[in-house]
Amino acid sequence: MNRKQAEQRTRELHTQIRHHDYLYYVKDAPEISDEAYDELYRELEDLEQRHPELVTPDSPTQRVGGRALDKFPSVRHTAPMLSLDSSQEVAQLERFDERVRKAAEGEIASVVAPKLDGASVELVYEEGVLVRASTRGDGRTGEGITENVRTIRAAPLRLHDGKRSVPGLLAVRGEVIMRVAAFEQLNERLLEQGREPFANPRNAAAGSLRQLDPQITAQRPLDLYVYDLLASEGASMETQWEVLTALSDWGFPVNELARRVSSVDEIVEYHAELHEQRDDLPYEIDGVVIKLDGLAQRDELGETSHHPRGAYAFKFPPRKEVTRVLAIAASVGRTGAVTPIAMLRPVELGGVTVSRASLHNREEVARKDIRAGDRVRVQRAGDVIPQVLERVDEPGRKRKPRFRMPAKCPSCGTALIERGPFTVCPNGFECPAQLAGRIQHLAGRDALDIEGLGEETARLLVAEGLVKQLPDLFDLSAERLVELEGFAEKSAGSLVDGIARAGSDVELHRFLVALGIPEVGVAVARDLARHFGSLGALREASTEQLEAVPGVGPKMAEQIEGFFGDAHNRAILERLEDKVTVAEAEGAAADILAGLKIVFTGSLERMTRRDAKQLVESLGGRVSSSVSKETAYVVVGASPGSKHDDAQRLGVTILTEDEFLDLLRSRGAEF
Numbered sequence: 150m151n152r153k154q155a156e157q158r159t160r161e162l163h164t165q166i167r168h169h170d171y172l173y174y175v176k177d178a179p180e181i182s183d184e185a186y187d188e189l190y191r192e193l194e195d196l197e198q199r200h201p202e203l204v205t206p207d208s209p210t211q212r213v214g215g216r217a218l219d220k221f222p223s224v225r226h227t228a229p230m231l232s233l234d235s236s237q238e239v240a241q242l243e244r245f246d247e248r249v250r251k252a253a254e255g256e257i258a259s260v261v262a263p264k265l266d267g268a269s270v271e272l273v274y275e276e277g278v279l280v281r282a283s284t285r286g287d288g289r290t291g292e293g294i295t296e297n298v299r300t301i302r303a304a305p306l307r308l309h310d311g312k313r314s315v316p317g318l319l320a321v322r323g324e325v326i327m328r329v330a331a332f333e334q335l336n337e338r339l340l341e342q343g344r345e346p347f348a349n350p351r352n353a354a355a356g357s358l359r360q361l362d363p364q365i366t367a368q369r370p371l372d373l374y375v376y377d378l379l380a381s382e383g384a385s386m387e388t389q390w391e392v393l394t395a396l397s398d399w400g401f402p403v404n405e406l407a408r409r410v411s412s413v414d415e416i417v418e419y420h421a422e423l424h425e426q427r428d429d430l431p432y433e434i435d436g437v438v439i440k441l442d443g444l445a446q447r448d449e450l451g452e453t454s455h456h457p458r459g460a461y462a463f464k465f466p467p468r469k470e471v472t473r474v475l476a477i478a479a480s481v482g483r484t485g486a487v488t489p490i491a492m493l494r495p496v497e498l499g500g501v502t503v504s505r506a507s508l509h510n511r512e513e514v515a516r517k518d519i520r521a522g523d524r525v526r527v528q529r530a531g532d533v534i535p536q537v538l539e540r541v542d543e544p545g546r547k548r549k550p551r552f553r554m555p556a557k558c559p560s561c562g563t564a565l566i567e568r569g570p571f572t573v574c575p576n577g578f579e580c581p582a583q584l585a586g587r588i589q590h591l592a593g594r595d596a597l598d599i600e601g602l603g604e605e606t607a608r609l610l611v612a613e614g615l616v617k618q619l620p621d622l623f624d625l626s627a628e629r630l631v632e633l634e635g636f637a638e639k640s641a642g643s644l645v646d647g648i649a650r651a652g653s654d655v656e657l658h659r660f661l662v663a664l665g666i667p668e669v670g671v672a673v674a675r676d677l678a679r680h681f682g683s684l685g686a687l688r689e690a691s692t693e694q695l696e697a698v699p700g701v702g703p704k705m706a707e708q709i710e711g712f713f714g715d716a717h718n719r720a721i722l723e724r725l726e727d728k729v730t731v732a733e734a735e736g737a738a739a740d741i742l743a744g745l746k747i748v749f750t751g752s753l754e755r756m757t758r759r760d761a762k763q764l765v766e767s768l769g770g771r772v773s774s775s776v777s778k779e780t781a782y783v784v785v786g787a788s789p790g791s792k793h794d795d796a797q798r799l800g801v802t803i804l805t806e807d808e809f810l811d812l813l814r815s816r817g818a819e820f
Contacts, residue, residue, distance in 0.1 A: 483586025742770030751786030
């Protein structure tokens, strides 16, 4: 076979093997025997061995070709991967439906599908070839796991173009799962090897995806379902149902249980059907996902900082089991709250072994009358957080004395105080338990994002006296760390380097998150940074000035001012500023849309609705889904809806898309 013939045969084998992979791993409907498939595969391997120049990245033989990494690269998503608002209550679902119907223009339909319990990923294709894959991470940035995803047989390396053309750029969202039977087989194999088994299929899927060596991932039985379109160039669709059809046409596995519905009753009926089938399905699910079918309507509704307004998760009731409380201990958290924790006889809940559960606060313990030695019913709230639901009565059994919160902090010995139903240690940064919690929080993904600095390491640093106050973290040396259990020369050096990198040129909003200011989350931290521009200006702000920030109310303003006004906090902050470089928020003094609410209606031509929202927010403004007297501008695209009429009725300024962009340029915006 000459070079030209070899090239032609290689292309034929690529097509045939991809076709049979799709039938076997996606459709579960193989056309040929395993032996016939192996023969095709061996022929391709032989051709590529004799003609190495014919090996391409999308060749079926290259699924396990990556080398082990030292660490995962950070990858920014093509579009935010938001979480979903959720509830187990029909009343909450009905309120969601009412909001959607009120805000959306015209009749609505929805697409419902199982809420898969796995690991969310983004897959990016250029000219039909897989070029990048990443974990969800914080929703905006994830870890690059391309080589690991390539090992998943259900993930197409090259998209099918037989039924519809493939766009030049395509980014999709999917869920990597491990089927229950495969999970059980994997755990059996791990136990035979004397290794720790996984707690549940979700942990197994996530843990397998995050192996630095793709050869290990390739040995794990991972599967994939794709369900959302994040970005595309050259693909035009109007509904979610059309998106699912297109994904299937391109060769992605799409869940066969998805369905179109038009009412809440149909959603509730679908939810009941899946709940009844839950234990018989080959994979784990924890509820139902509802998405507004019309994509233009979804764009019109927009999103909050946490979740899209046009989608919802209707969760299943948590699984419950009965076990016994062995003891009740007091645990000190990062904020100083002392929480009673029930130490339980281990019990399995939904594939997870639970041995401790929160009792929330002293009033909750008293209300439920939970004591050491009691039998209790335990559930995982949202299938995640273990909690004690109720005491199971045992007639004739003598019970132990009622639980009482300790008078002194179990971590530092400081006298505890009561704030409403909560018991609090007022020792702040000086309390070892709080300090360990603050270190872990500071190292979190939304704060300074220090890899390798988790709960166990934070507690170790405090227990060994290496970090007595938060600023001491930035004085750590690899030489001292090597002396600690669990640290080698390489891991110690990596942590010290990571801390040093994290402390250089920190974005202001990330630093505010890292401080753990009461009431201040990621969204509020961004608003504060944008409004005040510098840490110095925020630190001296009065409650009145703080309340001028959109989204900051009296209680939050009081908490923020109190945090910066505390003498001990100020001393810690001054030391931190000597060790951490905090950048001023860019453009804070020139937020040309600061405090202004903008509403978009109709189809935009020059940018997507998501791009428009990001542009407005980057300039200090806020995008609203409804028109009111407080609305500054209503930007009108093609085929505007009732919001155009609302703007006219209320006298709100109406701008075309071009007029709006001209306005921004006239005020100095660059985009």
